[in-house]
Amino acid sequence: MKTSILEMSAGLADTVGQVAETAGYLWQKGWAERNGGNITVNVTEYIDDDIRKLPAISPLLPAGTVLPHLKGCWFYCKGTQKRMRDLARDPMANGSVIRITEDCAHYEIVADSPVAPTSELPSHLAVHDYLIAKGSPYRASLHTHPIGLVALSHCSRFLGKDVATRLLWSMIPETKAFCPRGLGIVPYMLPGSVELAGATIEAIDDDYDVVMWEKHGVFAVDTDIMSAFDQVDVLEKSAQIYIAGRNMGFEPEGMTDVQMREISDVFGLPK
Numbered sequence: 094m095k096t097s098i099l100e101m102s103a104g105l106a107d108t109v110g111q112v113a114e115t116a117g118y119l120w121q122k123g124w125a126e127r128n129g130g131n132i133t134v135n136v137t138e139y140i141d142d143d144i145r146k147l148p149a150i151s152p153l154l155p156a157g158t159v160l161p162h163l164k165g166c167w168f169y170c171k172g173t174q175k176r177m178r179d180l181a182r183d184p185m186a187n188g189s190v191i192r193i194t195e196d197c198a199h200y201e202i203v204a205d206s207p208v209a210p211t212s213e214l215p216s217h218l219a220v221h222d223y224l225i226a227k228g229s230p231y232r233a234s235l236h237t238h239p240i241g242l243v244a245l246s247h248c249s250r251f252l253g254k255d256v257a258t259r260l261l262w263s264m265i266p267e268t269k270a271f272c273p274r275g276l277g278i279v280p281y282m283l284p285g286s287v288e289l290a291g292a293t294i295e296a297i298d299d300d301y302d303v304v305m306w307e308k309h310g311v312f313a314v315d316t317d318i319m320s321a322f323d324q325v326d327v328l329e330k331s332a333q334i335y336i337a338g339r340n341m342g343f344e345p346e347g348m349t350d351v352q353m354r355e356i357s358d359v360f361g362l363p364k
């Protein structure tokens with residue numbers, strides 16, 4: 094007898110395994126208090142005909158908005174109110190696999206148990222819809238609460254366009270190399286709201302892979318969940334270096350514009 098959908102697809106099992114590993118890192122980093130943060134991954138490519146035949150285990154649930162490019166798409170989603178540290182051990186008891194229905198406005202839970210998806214589903218699905226529409230290879234999205242980056246967002250001086258990006262890039266060469274689009278800024282909005290979802294897409298469309306939700310957390314996209322995590326990790330490393338300098342009583346100098354341009358040239362960075 095089948096016990097988990099993960100036994101039906103090696104690709105799905107591997108992807109959910111990566112989500113669980115990442116969830117463990119989020120907890121270890123101190124970015125995932127209680128149920129803080131959420132992860133979704135578009136897993137449609139791993140869904141075969143047998144999985145498509147599985148019955149829904151929930152009623153049709155409203156997606157909150159219409160997602161024209163997600164018809165019939167499948168997602169692994171962290172469960173709402175579930176802890177990252179628990180998901181790390183047991184991803185299918187702390188998250189679920191859902192499919193978007195034909196009307197592009199609802200979803201249903203298919204496996205393994207009826208765990209309701211994250212309250213930030215509007216932002217996650219809106220961003221996945223945007224990525225598919227654009228032909229992007231990105232399949233993973235991550236929302237998390239990194240302490241240093243959230244702290245920066247409490248100071249209006251860092252909220253101007255690309256002010257935080259330049260500061261963070263200038264702390265250590267790797268940050269620009271591995272988060273080459275920098276940090277977009279989304280002004281404070283109610284968590285879980287459709288408005289926050291819209292503003293997040295706008296920021297991602299402004300060519301950021303990572304956006305700051307002011308006084309709340311970051312939202313990151315990439316090809317897979319490990320890569321999305323890495324982009325946040327390098328930004329947070331820079332925030333910690335900046336904070337360490339300030340704690341030692343000085344304003345960190347930062348790399349010069351010439352040094353940062355050299356990084357762009359050598360790594361062939363997008364902007």
Ligand code: 13P
Binds near residue numbers: 129236
């Ligand atoms: P969920 O538990 O619903 O995923 O919410 C966590 C969170 O960080 C909301 O912004």
Ligand code: ZN
Binds near residue numbers: 129237238309310
């Ligand atoms: Zn949050």
